[in-house]
Amino acid sequence: xxxxxxxxxxxxxxxxxxxxxxxxxxxxxxxxxxxxxxxxxxxxxxxxxxxxxxxxxxxxxxxxxxxxxxxxxxxxxxxxxxxxxxxxxxxxxxxxxxxxxxxxxxxxxxxxxxx
Amino acid sequence: xxxxxxxxxxxxxxxxxxxxxxxxxxxxxxxxxxxxxxxxxxxxxxxxxxxxxxxxxxxxxxxxxxxxxxxxxxxxxxxxxxxxxxxxxxxxxxxxxxxxxxxxxxxxxxxxxxxxxxxxxxxxxxxxxxxxxxxxxxxxxxxxxxxxxxxxxxxxxxxxxxxxxxxxxxxxxxxxxxxxxxxxxxxxxxxxxxxxxxxxxxxxxxxxxxxx
Ligand SMILES: Nc1nc2c(ncn2[C@@H]2O[C@H](COP(=O)(O)OP(=O)(O)OP(=O)(O)O)[C@@H](O)[C@H]2O)c(=O)[nH]1
Ligand SMILES: [Mg+2]
Numbered sequence: 329x330x331x332x333x334x335x336x337x338x339x340x341x342x343x344x345x346x347x348x349x350x351x352x353x354x355x356x357x358x359x360x361x362x363x364x365x366x367x368x369x370x371x372x373x374x375x376x377x378x379x380x381x382x383x384x385x386x387x388x389x390x391x392x393x394x395x396x397x398x399x400x401x402x403x404x405x406x407x408x409x410x411x412x413x414x415x416x417x418x419x420x421x422x423x424x425x426x427x428x429x430x431x432x433x434x435x436x437x438x439x440x441x442x443x
Numbered sequence: 444x445x446x447x448x449x450x451x452x453x454x455x456x457x458x459x460x461x462x463x464x465x466x467x468x469x470x471x472x473x474x475x476x477x478x479x480x481x482x483x484x485x486x487x488x489x490x491x492x493x494x495x496x497x498x499x500x501x502x503x504x505x506x507x508x509x510x511x512x513x514x515x516x517x518x519x520x521x522x523x524x525x526x527x528x529x530x531x532x533x534x535x536x537x538x539x540x541x542x543x544x545x546x547x548x549x550x551x552x553x554x555x556x557x558x559x560x561x562x563x564x565x566x567x568x569x570x571x572x573x574x575x576x577x578x579x580x581x582x583x584x585x586x587x588x589x590x591x592x593x594x595x596x597x598x599x600x601x602x603x604x605x606x607x608x609x610x611x612x613x614x615x616x617x618x619x620x621x622x623x624x625x626x627x628x629x630x631x632x633x634x635x636x637x638x639x640x641x642x643x644x645x646x647x648x649x650x651x652x653x654x655x
Contacts, residue, residue: 358557360468360537362461386460389468389537391525395494396458400520402499420466424557432534433639436469436559439530440632443488443624 345406356412357405362387362420376407377416384417459491464532471536471634472555474580475564476572477543480592480621482524484564485540487627489526493540497522500550521550538631552583560638561587562630564621568596570607577608586641588615588634613641 357363364387369378376397383396394404411417423429473481485493499518521542528536539558541551561580565573573589580587589610599607601616610616615637620626 358468359539359555360470360535362465362468362535383458386463387465388461389527389535391496391537392458392494392527395496395525400497400499420468422468422470422557427642428559428638430639430642432467432469433559433635433642435534436530436536436635437632437639439528439534439536440628440635443528443628 345403355405355409356419356421357390357408358422358424359391359401360389360422362389363393363408364388364418364420365416366418367416374407377411380407380411381416387420461529461535462532465529465535467534469530469534469536470539470555470558471631472539472541472551472558472561473564474541474551474561474576475543476566476569476576479543479564479566479569479572480594481540481543481564484562484592484619484621484627484630485524485526485538487622487624488528488631489538490529491527493524493526495522495524498554500554519550521554523554552579552585558585560634561585562634563587563589564619565589565591565604565608566594566596567591567599567604568594570604573608577610581611586634586638588617588630588637590617590619590630590633593618593620 363380363384365381365384367381369381373381376399379397380393383393388396390404390408391401393408394401397404399407408417408419412419423432473484475481482493497520499520501518523542524540526538528538530536539555541555561576563573563576563580577587577589589604589608591604598618604610605612605616615633617630617633619630
C-alpha cells in the first residue's frame, strides 16, 4: 500500500496550499470532524477542492478525506479551511468535553453490542 | 451518463459513505509495540478496509509557516492506519492504529487528542514492549485497558502479567485474538465500559451540580 504524501515533493504540497505548510494550531478541524459539501464542484475550481466536494456529498471525516486524497492530514485541513471560509462545506465537529457525555458512552456501548 | 456523474459513481462504489445524519465522530486508539497486531485488530472490527494516512507534526508544538523548516528536523511525519464503525444514525467510531515505532509515541497523545480511550495490545512473549505505552497513557490520564493478543505463546496467569506490567488493579486485563471480529468487539466493549466506570463518579457529581 503506498502511503499518501510519500511521493509528493514538499514543493507540490507547498504549491497546493499557496505556501501554507501546516494547518494553524487553531484549525477548527479534528481528525474525526465530519465534513459535508454545501455545493457542487465547479469548473475551474482547484482540483483538490473539487475532489473534496465530491467526496463529501455525504458526511466524511477529515482523516478519510486525507486518505482518499493521498495528502497529509495537515494539508487536507488547510484545503478544508479554505472551503469552510467560502461556505462551500460545513463541519460537524466532535462533541468535545473534559469528561465524555455518559449518554454518548451508552450509545457507543449499544452500537458496539449490536455489531 | 456524463463523465462527471460516472466518476462520482465510481468513487461512491469504491467507498462506503456514512449516512447523511452522522454528526459525531469518536476516537479509540490501539497502541502497543511493533507487530503486536494493531492493524489486524482495526481490520477485524472495521466496516471499511483500513486506510492509511499521515500527519506532519512539529516537535515542540509550535506551528511553522516556513516550508524550509518542514524540510528540516522540526517536523516528524507520523503514518497511521484507521478503520471505522458506524454505531448509530449519529455516532461514528474511528479506530486508530498508532505507529509501532517508539520514537513516534511522544507525538501520539497530540495526534489522537480527545480520544475516548486506548487499547494497549500486548504480545506476552514481549511484555516489555508495552511499558512505554502504558507509561504515556497514565501520564496523559487517558483511560485504557490491556489486551493480550494470542500468538500461541505460553499463557501466563493474569496476576503475573499484571505484575510484569505494574498494572493498576482498576485497569481491565483481557485476552484477545486480534484476527477475530467477535474478540475485537469484546475488547472495545470492555474499554468503553471501563471508560464509563472511570468517569462515572465525575459525571454523577456534575449531574448533582446541575440539579442543585
Ligand atoms: N497468531 C496470531 N497472529 C497474529 C494475531 N494478530 C496479528 N497477527 C499477525 O501478526 C503480524 C503483525 O500484525 P499487525 O496487525 O500488522 O501488527 P501491527 O501492530 O499493526 O504492526 P506495526 O504497525 O508494524 O507495529 C501479522 O502477520 C498478523 O497476521 C493473532 O492474534 N494471532
Ligand atoms: Mg500496523
